[in-house]
Amino acid sequence: MKKFFSTALARGLFWQLIGTLVGAGLVTGIRVLMGLSATDKFFFTEPAWVLGGFFGVLFFLAGNGSVSDWFKWARGIETPEHHEEQYTGWEKYLNVSLDHKVIGIQYTVTALLLICVGGLFALIFRTELAQSQLQFLKVDMKLFGQNGPELYNTLMSLHGMIMIVSILLGVAGIMNYVVPLLLGARDMAFPRLNAFSYWIAVPAAVLLLMSLVLGGFGTGWTGYPPLSARAPVGVQMFFLGVFTAGWSSILGALNVIVTVVRMRSKGMTAMRMPIFVWASVATSIIAMTATQLIGLSFQLVMFQRLFGMGFFDPAKGGNPVLFQHLFWFYSHPAVYVFVLPGLGVISELLPVFARKPLFGYRWVAMSSMGIALVGFLVWAHHMFTSGMNEYLRLPFMYSTLLVAIPTGVKFFSWVATIWKGKLTYPAAMLFVLGGIISFLLGGLTGPPNATVSVDLHLHDTYFIVGHFHDTIFGGFVFPFFAALYYWFPKATGRRMNEFWGKVHFWLMTPSFFVLTLGMMRIGLLGMRRRIVDYDPALNFDSTHLVLTIAGYLIGLAVLIFIINFFYSISHGEKAEGNVWNSRSPEWQVPSPMPTHNYDQPFEVVGEPYDYGLAGSKYVEFAKPEKSKNK
């Protein structure tokens, strides 16, 4: 316990608390001097909470030591390129480390924790939805300053945003762990920035959870003004949290791009990079640039609330629809940030388990870039009913439909990859296949939303909810689990239990399809999104009950996974060799991976996925005696 309180995590959280109090106290003091009210419903006034939240993040980072090297640089003191690890065991992961593998695991475990929190929120409101009328989130209850329906709205909004943040962290986790290994780099290009990107996400998660207790915000994760301009102070914590998490994503993505451009092994030309690296670059291009726009749009609402700047307030000549443009300019491409790495994982793993080359490597690689670029041009398809200029609707319909082409290339190439393969089905492969099917359902239900006239009916219904859960599960959740089953032995030297992995799969997959297909069905019939209660006359009760049961089964499956994951770290079956018989460089050396990655640099001498080509090799390691940095 004493050890825990001396970790960077505990110190950071402590300093975040202090920072919040200092910031809030500062504003309160100034307000008192100016003769304004010092307290409000949630003790501090709104400006005090905002500055407090902001100071909290700064104090966290300064307090836990993730920026200390930069402060040294600013004073003209050099620091070593790599710090030797001071800690072992679990302590390593709760302290600031510059090792990309440790940071990758930190990201991944944080993502899993947030998935549990977001999932728990989902189960709470899913339970309320099991029947029409209000069962326990009633109007006369009161929790965190909110009544039942308001709490429902907050939980529903937080489910969205916490899941998004957890996906961003999960994506960053896999990319951080795997990309340098695939490239043969010793670390990311900027190890300190990498640590900073991770640690800034922790206070962000705290801010998001703070929004729940500070009156919540019943705006949906989209936070459209004017509703968000009228929401309780919790919405400010939500904005700050997203803004902070956004920086994690921006800086992490920047790091990935620079790493890929500058740190590839000898001989690794663009067309010999592992396919996951292509997907990571495509994802990072979006995350690095577009993320600024969600930060900006939320910032503008923050200023509107704090100072009365009427950007989105029609009474002051502002334009509510402008917010939606700024917001979706990120939030649509964000979907590709979530799914492209997952699709990369699918493309990366299929050849290993099919024992056959990835079909049309170049096409798959270019399709990732194609999706990323077209993704910048489609944002207004979320706004077909918003009252924006009518003439914008058709061009955005056309550009949205174009996304189908590179996506189709991926599907056809995957099918061609397993065609005539020699397939085996460990849990990792099951999740890859499940991901393909789920993404297929999500992808096929996309075009109806893209065609404006049909979307006029589907927009803001459960059809959309089902559609995007299919894409996100297929594009992220299934491949994420696949990646964890697949690379777990690399990180720990042990493998996860196969039996429970299969239980996890067979419990989650059918439940999930029941859930999303059921959602789409009632959505067509008139079930709106984001409602706490539905008209009993619509006869949705029995469907909703089934959906709730399916939701619980998914929760159970994930719980099984979590137990399996943590149990296997110390008790799993030993697996130190090339468990999957892969050609990839990271599997050519024993697991777990040594601290400074490869002892000998490797040179790329062949194609990455030439399974079945006798005598071919992807990489060749330098002979130990030739090595000079030993």
Place this chain on the structure above:
Amino acid sequence: MIHTQDKSSALGQGVLIFVYLTILTALEFFIAITFKSVSILIVVAVIKAALVMYYYMHIYKLNENSDDDTHSYAYKTGTNRLGLWLFLLSDTFVFAGLMAARINLLGFTRPPLNQLLGLAVTAVLLLSSFFMNRGETSMAHGDTKGFLNNIVITFFLGLGFLIGVVAVEWRLAAAEGLVASFGNPANGPMGGVFYIMTGMHAFHVFTGLIFLFVVWNNARKNIYSAEQHWGVEAVAVYWHFVDLVWIFFYPALYLIGKLIV
């Protein structure tokens, strides 16, 4: 490191570019008060931006191939340079978003601001960019003393810009009624747009000043040399970027469109 230019011709080039930029800025002002062509203003701003990016920020250095040894300072600097440029690209999206908001909310109108004061702060920032370039050129040729002198001038010009905007312009704007309600139905949220655009830019100037102080302080300890001065280069590129943003914000706030009173 091999210099393509000797020191005096590098400095001379800086002067020449500064003269071009000054002429273009004067031309902008002239256009704005005479025939008010937005398209010409855009063309002029793009030319100014191109000059700054090429001659002051040295964007072509991204293409420079350093030797194969990935552990050398030169290689590492190349990596850092790419990282910095990507960061600036990301930051550009914030300013582009603000610009989009300005166009959407205010259209072809502009806030009631003193155009001469705008020209004055713009000139101060431009001049600071000029001295930044001199400072960086000095350091690239190993002249720490020259660097220190120029960086001090840059710092105080930057500070002058910040004071001009925050202490003078913000007060004048408030007197014009831009704060009172931060917007009204007739003119749109003019006050909001003005303060957020100048505020976001001023925040970048402020951080730039901190970085200037840091490199000045480090240079006094003699830790930079002609071969190893990534810190100086980074601050210079960042400072010119701040100038680059203002090249677009200045006409957007002070020059284009009809004045609304």
Place this chain on the structure above:
Amino acid sequence: MRHFVIVGILVLVTAVLTYVGLDVAGVATQMNPIEASAQSIPIDWLWNWEIMAICFLFALIIVPMAYSMLVFRRKQGDTTDAEHIEGNTTLEITWTVIPLFAVLALAYMGAYSLGETRRIDPNAMIIKVKGQQFVWTFEYPDTGIISTELHLPVDQQVLLKMESADVIHSFWVPEFRVKQDVVPGRVTEYRITPILVGSYKVRCAELCGASHAYMESPVIVDTRADYNSWIAEQVAIVAASQTPEGLGKLLTVKNGCIGCHSVDGTKMTGPTWFGLFGTKVDLADGSTVTADDAYVTESILDPKAKLVTGFAPVMPPFKLTDIEIANIIAYLKTLK
């Protein structure tokens, strides 16, 4: 070759079976619920084509996938790799170009369908709609009727001119298919031609606050004769309401008061008005106050001045004249 033939047949069979299955479930040839507007016909037409395409593409991917998973399993004890097939450029070009044409066709059909739903009848009847938390109000400009129910004559195009008093709402009648946001600060238009007599509901489709789920109002499509008699009835009510109580009641409808305040004792977002006037009211600060003229007037003009215990301070101030307030008070007195 044998594999391709089997898969080809299975793809077609699966595609047809999926389509038939979806049709039986009621989501193919017609998207449920029933089509109640002329606009729903081109929408459902496009939807049907999309479902056909979806069924075919679904089969095209899922069948070879399932086939490979079953047929191309690794045999027990086999440790060799599969055949080395790197790719096939012709095939890649094929499955880029053919979908491109499919997308072009879909884009054309989408534009056509959108055009059909936006077909303008110059004789369209205009009705004004106001959305506010959490109630819809409908105003018929020709007759001055103000109602919380939307009555429409069948086979007549109507143009709803919609405004919001507070946040963004969205006007959606699932049976009409079309949906349009109602945005504060601007007038958005919703054009619809009902074709089926019946009783439907408009459901707010954009999250607008705590009671968003309950922001539903009846939409009744009448025959021309029924519609005319409803209009006549409403006109008569308005005419008969030229008393203070009657005018007060109309004001409470027009301003959307009854969206939050019930007149029959049920608890809604705000306190009920049933039997309110003249009784003691418990306030949030612990004091009590008698619901008299002064209290009601203050609560309309400055709702946050005295908060009733157990209710959130969500009511916006209403700028009403003294006469209007007097009329509302007269109406409140009748609610016993």
